[in-house]
Amino acid sequence: MEAFGLLLHGFAVLLTWKTLVLMMVGLVLGIFVGVLPGLGGPNGVAILLPLTFTMDPTSAIVMLSCIYWGALFGGAITSILFNIPGEAWSVATTFDGYPMAQQGRAAEALTAAFTSSFIGSLVAVLLITFLAPMISSFALKFGPPEFFAVYLLTFCSFVGLGREAKHKTVISMSLGLLLAGIGMDTVSGNLRMTFGSPELLRGINFLVAVIGLFGISEILLTMEERLALRGHAASISLRVVLGVWRNLPKYWMTLLRCSFIGCWLGITPGGAIAASFMGYNLAKRFTKDPESFGKGRIEGVFAPETAAHASGTAALLPMLALGIPGSGTAAILLGGLMVWGLNPGPLLFVEHKDFVWGLIASMYLGNVVGLVLVLTTVPIFASILRVPFAAVAPMIVVSCAIGAYAIQNAMFDIWLMLGFGIVGYVFKKIGIPLAPFTLALVLGNRAEDAFRLSMIGASGDLKVFWSNGLVGSITTLAIVLLFWPAIDNLLGRVGWRPRAKTAAQ
Amino acid sequence: MPQPELEIVVDDPTAPEDESPSVVCSGTIEIFICLLLLALAVTLGYDNWRTGASWDSTGPEPGYFPFYLSVILGGGSLYGLIAARIAHRKAAETFVTRAQGRRVMAVFVPTLLFCLVTQFLGLYVASFLLIAGFMRLVGKIALWKSLLTAFVFTAIMFVTFDIAFDVIMPKGPLEAAFGY
Numbered sequence A: 001m002e003a004f005g006l007l008l009h010g011f012a013v014l015l016t017w018k019t020l021v022l023m024m025v026g027l028v029l030g031i032f033v034g035v036l037p038g039l040g041g042p043n044g045v046a047i048l049l050p051l052t053f054t055m056d057p058t059s060a061i062v063m064l065s066c067i068y069w070g071a072l073f074g075g076a077i078t079s080i081l082f083n084i085p086g087e088a089w090s091v092a093t094t095f096d097g098y099p100m101a102q103q104g105r106a107a108e109a110l111t112a113a114f115t116s117s118f119i120g121s122l123v124a125v126l127l128i129t130f131l132a133p134m135i136s137s138f139a140l141k142f143g144p145p146e147f148f149a150v151y152l153l154t155f156c157s158f159v160g161l162g163r164e165a166k167h168k169t170v171i172s173m174s175l176g177l178l179l180a181g182i183g184m185d186t187v188s189g190n191l192r193m194t195f196g197s198p199e200l201l202r203g204i205n206f207l208v209a210v211i212g213l214f215g216i217s218e219i220l221l222t223m224e225e226r227l228a229l230r231g232h233a234a235s236i237s238l239r240v241v242l243g244v245w246r247n248l249p250k251y252w253m254t255l256l257r258c259s260f261i262g263c264w265l266g267i268t269p270g271g272a273i274a275a276s277f278m279g280y281n282l283a284k285r286f287t288k289d290p291e292s293f294g295k296g297r298i299e300g301v302f303a304p305e306t307a308a309h310a311s312g313t314a315a316l317l318p319m320l321a322l323g324i325p326g327s328g329t330a331a332i333l334l335g336g337l338m339v340w341g342l343n344p345g346p347l348l349f350v351e352h353k354d355f356v357w358g359l360i361a362s363m364y365l366g367n368v369v370g371l372v373l374v375l376t377t378v379p380i381f382a383s384i385l386r387v388p389f390a391a392v393a394p395m396i397v398v399s400c401a402i403g404a405y406a407i408q409n410a411m412f413d414i415w416l417m418l419g420f421g422i423v424g425y426v427f428k429k430i431g432i433p434l435a436p437f438t439l440a441l442v443l444g445n446r447a448e449d450a451f452r453l454s455m456i457g458a459s460g461d462l463k464v465f466w467s468n469g470l471v472g473s474i475t476t477l478a479i480v481l482l483f484w485p486a487i488d489n490l491l492g493r494v495g496w497r498p499r500a501k502t503a504a505q
Numbered sequence B: 001m002p003q004p005e006l007e008i009v010v011d012d013p014t015a016p017e018d019e020s021p022s023v024v025c026s027g028t029i030e031i032f033i034c035l036l037l038l039a040l041a042v043t044l045g046y047d048n049w050r051t052g053a054s055w056d057s058t059g060p061e062p063g064y065f066p067f068y069l070s071v072i073l074g075g076g077s078l079y080g081l082i083a084a085r086i087a088h089r090k091a092a093e094t095f096v097t098r099a100q101g102r103r104v105m106a107v108f109v110p111t112l113l114f115c116l117v118t119q120f121l122g123l124y125v126a127s128f129l130l131i132a133g134f135m136r137l138v139g140k141i142a143l144w145k146s147l148l149t150a151f152v153f154t155a156i157m158f159v160t161f162d163i164a165f166d167v168i169m170p171k172g173p174l175e176a177a178f179g180y
Helices: A002-014 A017-035 A041-052 A057-082 A088-102 A106-139 A144-161 A166-180 A198-202 A206-224 A238-267 A271-285 A299-314 A316-322 A328-339 A346-351 A353-386 A389-408 A411-430 A435-457 A462-466 A469-482 A484-493 A499-504 B026-052 B064-090 B098-121 B123-138 B143-164 B173-177
Strands: A229-231 B008-010 B022-025 B094-097
Touching (some): A002 A057, A002 A353, A017 A041, A041 A328, A041 A389, A041 B143, A057 A088, A057 A106, A057 A229, A057 A299, A057 A328, A057 A353, A088 A106, A106 A238, A106 A299, A106 A316, A106 A353, A144 A166, A144 A435, A144 A462, A144 A469, A144 A484, A166 B026, A206 A435, A238 A271, A238 A316, A299 A316, A316 A328, A316 A353, A328 A435, A346 A353, A389 A411, A389 B098, A389 B143, A411 B094, A411 B098, A435 B064, A462 A469, A469 A484, B022 B026, B022 B098, B026 B094, B094 B098, B098 B123, B123 B173
Antiparallel strands (some): A229 B008
C-alpha cells in the first residue's frame, strides 16, 4: 500500500505541463530513432543524452526513458512493414508480422505489436513498483562484500548464461573493466594506465564509448549492406484497433506467460533477445496448431513483443534498486543518473523519493501516451524510411559527435568516439558481444571500490566473500553461474537435466 | 486473399554487388584482434605492475585490481588466438567483401575528415560540409537538396544545442565572425 501512495506522489511530481511536453518530445524522438535504420534504443538514448544536461534530473530521466519507450515501439514498425528488424529482439516479430502485412493485415499486426508491447511493459512496471522498494530496503543492509558479490554475480551470469563464445564475453568484460580503471584512482589519487597523456587523466567516459560502439559502428554496418527498402504503407483505423482489443482475452495465457518470461529475463541478464525468441517458441509449443506460426498468425506477434518489452522494462528494476543495469540501455540510463549526481542503488529510494517515483510514474504514463501516439501516427513514421540513407547517415554521425563532445566538452572525446566506432564494428563482425563491455565500463569503478573496501576490511582475506550466509550464497551462485554450461552438461550426462529443457532441445 | 500494393520503395543505387570477392576472412581478423588485445593486456599489465599490484599497509595498491584484469584479458585473448587458429584451418568466413569495404570506407573516411575539420573550423561548419558532401558525392542527391538539407540540419543543431539548451559546441572562425 505504501508503494501505491508513493506512486500517486510520483504522478503529482510528474503532472506538470513542462514534464508532459518533454514526455511527448521524448516519445516522438524515440519512435523516430526506432524507425530509422542504423539507430535504436541504446544509441538514441546515448546520442540524445546531451539534450538533458541542463534539465533537472526528473525532467531529464523522464525524457530519456520516453525516448527508450518510443524506440521500443518504433522498432515494430520496420519489422512488420519492411521485414527489417531494427533490433535483434525484433527478429521474432518479423516471423508472423511481415506475412500479416503481406496478406493486407498490416494494421492488425501493428496494433497487436503495440498493444502487446504495452501489456509487457505494464506488467514489468507493476513489478518495479512493488518489488523495487522491497529490494532496495533489503539492499540497504548490504556492505561492500555483498555489493561486490552482486557485481560478481552480474558479470558471471553474463559469461555463463550468454549465447556467445565464453572467451569472447570474458575478453569483452575484462576490457571494459580495464578501460573503466583508466585515469585517477579514486582511492589513492594515483594515475593509472594514462601513459603520460593529459587527455586520459579524466578517464574514459562510458557514454563516449557507447556512442561510438553503438552509434558509429551501426552506421558502418548498415552502410555495408544493401539499403534498398520495399515495404507496405499502413494506417490504423479505430475499427481495427477495437477488433484486435476485443480478441485480446483469447490470448491471455500467452500474454501472461510471455510477460513472466520477459520480466525474469530482464531482471537476470538474459535480455530482450532471448525473451522474444523464448516467448515466440513457447507460444508455438502451447498452441493446437503450431504449423500456422510463421504464416501470419497474430499470436506470433503478441508473444515476442510482450516478452521483449517486459524484459526491456524489467531491466530497469535492478538498476533502480541495486545500481546494476540489466541491459545496455539501462546502463546508459544509469550513466545519465550519474551525470546528474544521482547515485543509483538502494539509497536512491531514500534520498531522492520524488525522482524515483516520478520516474516510475512516467513509465506508466509514457507507455499509455506512447501507445496512443504510435497507433495514430504510423503512416508518418513509416514514411521516414523514404528519406535516403545517404542523408540520414551523416546526420547520425553529427549527432553522435555532438553527444560525445557535450559530455565533457573535450575534442579528444570525438576522436575517442571514432575509435570506439571501429572497435564496435570489428567486435560485432567477429562476434565479441558489446553488452558486457558496456556493463563493465559502467560498473567497473563501483565493483573495484567494493572489492577494495571488502579486502581492506578483511585484511586481504578472500574468505570475506563467504563471511555470512547472504554474501556466501551470492558468491557461490555467481561461481555456479560462471560454470553453468559445464554444470548443465554434467547434469545432462547423469540424466538430471530438467525434463522441459531436454524436451525443448 | 487481398494483395496490397507496395507503397514504400526506396532504391539503393550504390548497393554492393552480390558476387564481390572477399578482402579478408573473419578468422584472420580474429587472430589479428586477439594479438592486439594480447599486446594491450601486456602493456596495461606492465603499467599496473609498475604502479603497484600488491599489498601495502593501507590495503591493495592502485594497480592491484587492474593488474589481475590484465591477466584475465591476456588469458582470454590467448585462448581466442588458439581457438581462432584451429577454426581458421576449418572454415574461412568472409569478414568483408571488396564492395562492402568500399562502402564502409565511404562512410569512415568522411567521418574521419569531419573529426579533423571540426578541430579547425568548428563543429557546425564541419557538419555542413559532411552532410552536403556525403549526400552529393555518396548519395548522388541533387546539389541544391544536399546544400539545403545540410544548412537546415546544421541550423537546427545550432539553435537546439547552443541557444536553447546551452550546450556549447566547438566553434571556428566563421562563428567567431558572427560574434559566437
